[in-house]
Amino acid sequence: MTVTLRRPAVAGGPGPGHRRVRRRSNVPYLLVVPALVFYAFVVLVPTLTGAGYAFTDWAGRRGTPGFVGLDNFTELFSAPAARSALRNTLIIAVSTTVVQTLIGLALALALHSSLASRNVLRTMFFAPALLPPVIIGFLWQYILTPAGPLNDALGSVGLGGLTQNWLGDASVALASVIAVIIWQNAGLTMVIYLAGLQGVPPELHEAAAIDGAGRWQRLRNVTLPLLAPATTIALSLTLIGSLKLFDQVYVMTNGGPGYATETLSVVMYKEAFVSGRYGYSTAIALVLTMIVFAFALLQLRGLRRYEVRQ
Amino acid sequence: MTIDARSRVRRTATATLAATLTTALTACGFVNTDDSSTEDGSDDGGTVTAYVNTEQNAGLAPLVEAYQEETGTTVDISSANTDELNQQLRVQLTSGTAADLIRVSPGNSSPVAAGVLGREGELADLTDAAWTADLSDDTRALAEVDGQVLAFPVSRNAIVMAYNKQVFADAGLEVPTTWSELVAACQALADAGVTPIAAPFQGGIYFQFWVYALAATLVYPENPDIDEQLAAGETTLATNAAWGEVFARIAELRDAGFLSEGMLGLPPDQGLQSVATGESAMVLLVSAGLPQLHGYSDQGAEAFDVFALPASDDAASTHVPVAPDFLAVNGAAEDPDAALAFLEFLAQPENVEAYANEMGVLPGLDVGVSLDSATLDPIEPLLAEGRSVGYANYLWPNGDVQQTMLQSGQEWLDGAIETADLLTQMDAEYARGQS
Numbered sequence: 001m002t003v004t005l006r007r008p009a010v011a012g013g014p015g016p017g018h019r020r021v022r023r024r025s026n027v028p029y030l031l032v033v034p035a036l037v038f039y040a041f042v043v044l045v046p047t048l049t050g051a052g053y054a055f056t057d058w059a060g061r062r063g064t065p066g067f068v069g070l071d072n073f074t075e076l077f078s079a080p081a082a083r084s085a086l087r088n089t090l091i092i093a094v095s096t097t098v099v100q101t102l103i104g105l106a107l108a109l110a111l112h113s114s115l116a117s118r119n120v121l122r123t124m125f126f127a128p129a130l131l132p133p134v135i136i137g138f139l140w141q142y143i144l145t146p147a148g149p150l151n152d153a154l155g156s157v158g159l160g161g162l163t164q165n166w167l168g169d170a171s172v173a174l175a176s177v178i179a180v181i182i183w184q185n186a187g188l189t190m191v192i193y194l195a196g197l198q199g200v201p202p203e204l205h206e207a208a209a210i211d212g213a214g215r216w217q218r219l220r221n222v223t224l225p226l227l228a229p230a231t232t233i234a235l236s237l238t239l240i241g242s243l244k245l246f247d248q249v250y251v252m253t254n255g256g257p258g259y260a261t262e263t264l265s266v267v268m269y270k271e272a273f274v275s276g277r278y279g280y281s282t283a284i285a286l287v288l289t290m291i292v293f294a295f296a297l298l299q300l301r302g303l304r305r306y307e308v309r310q
Numbered sequence: 311m312t313i314d315a316r317s318r319v320r321r322t323a324t325a326t327l328a329a330t331l332t333t334a335l336t337a338c339g340f341v342n343t344d345d346s347s348t349e350d351g352s353d354d355g356g357t358v359t360a361y362v363n364t365e366q367n368a369g370l371a372p373l374v375e376a377y378q379e380e381t382g383t384t385v386d387i388s389s390a391n392t393d394e395l396n397q398q399l400r401v402q403l404t405s406g407t408a409a410d411l412i413r414v415s416p417g418n419s420s421p422v423a424a425g426v427l428g429r430e431g432e433l434a435d436l437t438d439a440a441w442t443a444d445l446s447d448d449t450r451a452l453a454e455v456d457g458q459v460l461a462f463p464v465s466r467n468a469i470v471m472a473y474n475k476q477v478f479a480d481a482g483l484e485v486p487t488t489w490s491e492l493v494a495a496c497q498a499l500a501d502a503g504v505t506p507i508a509a510p511f512q513g514g515i516y517f518q519f520w521v522y523a524l525a526a527t528l529v530y531p532e533n534p535d536i537d538e539q540l541a542a543g544e545t546t547l548a549t550n551a552a553w554g555e556v557f558a559r560i561a562e563l564r565d566a567g568f569l570s571e572g573m574l575g576l577p578p579d580q581g582l583q584s585v586a587t588g589e590s591a592m593v594l595l596v597s598a599g600l601p602q603l604h605g606y607s608d609q610g611a612e613a614f615d616v617f618a619l620p621a622s623d624d625a626a627s628t629h630v631p632v633a634p635d636f637l638a639v640n641g642a643a644e645d646p647d648a649a650l651a652f653l654e655f656l657a658q659p660e661n662v663e664a665y666a667n668e669m670g671v672l673p674g675l676d677v678g679v680s681l682d683s684a685t686l687d688p689i690e691p692l693l694a695e696g697r698s699v700g701y702a703n704y705l706w707p708n709g710d711v712q713q714t715m716l717q718s719g720q721e722w723l724d725g726a727i728e729t730a731d732l733l734t735q736m737d738a739e740y741a742r743g744q745s
Binding site: 059060061062081141142144145146147165166167168169170253254255256257258259270273274275276 | 393396397400401403404420421430512513514571572573574575576577580708709710713717718720721723724726
């Protein structure tokens with residue numbers, strides 16, 4: 001049976017067959033103007049002006065900065081320190097995105113159950129995501145010092161051989177920073193997946209089980225495809241957040257030892273506010289924006305295609 | 311909608327638009343508002359605005375109160391920690407919103423240093439002030455730009471070696487006065503199971519103290535014109551033997567195992583605590599950091615003493631690096647005369663003394679001040695004999711040379727690069743700073 005719904009004619013209004021004459025009013029446009037003016041002054045003008053400074057040698061002084069063309073960008077891609085920061089940024093972004101998403105998914109699957117303590121556990125895993133990144137940085141800086149609680153704990157359980165100078169050894173410092181970021185944000189990814197799991201109809205699992213599908217097959221063929229939208233959100237947020245990572249690195253290592261954990265955001269900050277090279281710093285910001293935009297676009301397009309396929 | 315209703319909407323929209331534009335334009339400075347008068351009329355004696363760091367704010371507070379009572383002038387102080395202040399001040403100066411009195415760094419050490427701002431014409435000339443006669447040589451070298459005095463030193467800090475007296479006593483050690491004695495003392499401490507020197511080099515701040523302290527004795531007394539020679543390109547850090555010696559000294563201590571294990575991961579507070587607990591014996595720090603060190607011990611200042619870091623085997627050649635903490639008058643100050651008058655007040659000997667005693671620092675001016683605290687007594691003879699120099703980085707062309715030293719210095723400490731590589735990198739930054 002097909003039911004066709006029709007919008008009822010409004011009493012007193014034009015009925016079917018009547019041509020509706022609408023007078024266009026300027027009032028809505030006028031009402032939008034204040035917001036547009038505000039947006040222009042707060043977002044558009046600073047953004048476009050900032051982009052312009054990327055092609056100058058502006059040092060924060062009065063007067064007109066000198067135009068330097070692409071010099072700032074050439075320096076960015078040729079200076080060893082900046083290249084190292086770019087490499088570190090990409091390493092952090094890729095590793096954080098992959099590992100955090102997998103851990104978040106695993107936690108969500110484990111806690112999407114009838115476990116009595118599931119709410120307590122969910123809260124515990126999500127709690128670090130609620131803390132300010134700076135606080136997290138200070139806490140872990142203390143925990144990871146050579147004589148800190150982590151090395152003490154390893155020593156006390158007979159794993160003294162695993163103790164490290166977590167933030168002071170260039171070969172492990174970047175991995176330590178990545179681990180802290182994942183620890184803080186895995187709970188957030190978990191919450192996104194838990195929300196996605198609420199939308200997976202139990203009937204599908206039941207039907208698959210009746211058809212003889214095991215747990216792994218149900219996960220692979222029922223759950224994961226239906227979690228595609230959640231995966232899109234989780235991956236996008238994690239990737240964008242890790243590409244512009246600043247707080248934890250600045251607090252825990254200040255980019256050190258040497259340049260081992262320096263990210264583009266940290267270099268951008270130092271160039272602007274320590275060295276006063278605002279033009280160069282703006283060029284870094286512009287490149288970082290482009291990288292974030294490109295990654296986000298590629299990822300979103302890929303994931304949307306995956307969602308449609310599923 | 312009726313005509314009246316539409317009219318009301320239009321009127322409301324127009325009024326909203328007008329109010330928003332007015333607010334936006336006012337905020338952007340296109341509409342001038344007269345806010346120069348104060349409601350309570352308390353500005354009869356004028357107003358001096360000041361933007362200082364938190365340490366200066368603490369030291370100035372009682373003096374400001376006295377000055378306001380004495381003159382009726384209002385001193386309106388804002389403060390921030392030094393890093394934050396350095397970030398904001400540049401923008402404030404550029405936008406014309408900076409205070410009359412501002413805290414500036416010495417030499418060329420940051421984008422808001424006296425030398426940098428002075429050459430840009432951002433600071434008022436203080437040369438005619440009477441207190442300029444009381445500047446010590448090391449301070450004058452940093453306060454002057456092109457023959458003009460542009461900064462007032464509210465205090466000075468020195469880099470000193472603080473040590474745990476009980477640890478030294480237990481090891482039967484005397485205060486070392488030469489490099490050989492220092493190395494021998496380190497060996498004795500290491501043999502006793504104590505880390506001889508706490509080296510909290512995470513972030514690099516405490517590492518730079520070693521460079522400046524050793525350079526104060528090894529570089530400057532031998533060649534007081536080294537900065538002019540570097541600037542003229544007559545020598546470089548990499549080719550200058552004395553500068554090589556500075557890093558050789560640090561390497562000697564590192565290679566002998568006399569510095570904290572895992573030094574690049576050790577934060578400053580934990581380094582200081584290790585000295586307070588006796589786990590380590592010594593730490594090289596700025597005198598302004600002594601109260602923090604004292605705070606980590608139940609006995610307070612009694613548990614520690616200080617000495618000047620020896621760098622050679624001639625005890626008489628030891629010099630102390632000293633850094634002034636500057637205030638300057640904004641070249642575009644609204645009331646420069648009021649700002650100058652306040653500096654004159656601060657320069658009076660009793661006020662120099664009050665500030666130094668309030669903060670436990672060295673007096674900014676040589677006006678025969680007596681300090682309540684005996685903490686810095688061990689280095690007083692050196693200062694009295696003029697055996698002090700400014701920090702080495704202050705007359706480098708900008709802060710980037712120091713930044714390179716801090717970051718690449720960590721790689722050097724880790725053994726990833728050689729001394730020549732480090733100094734060459736610093737030379738490259740030096741050259742770029744001059745271009």
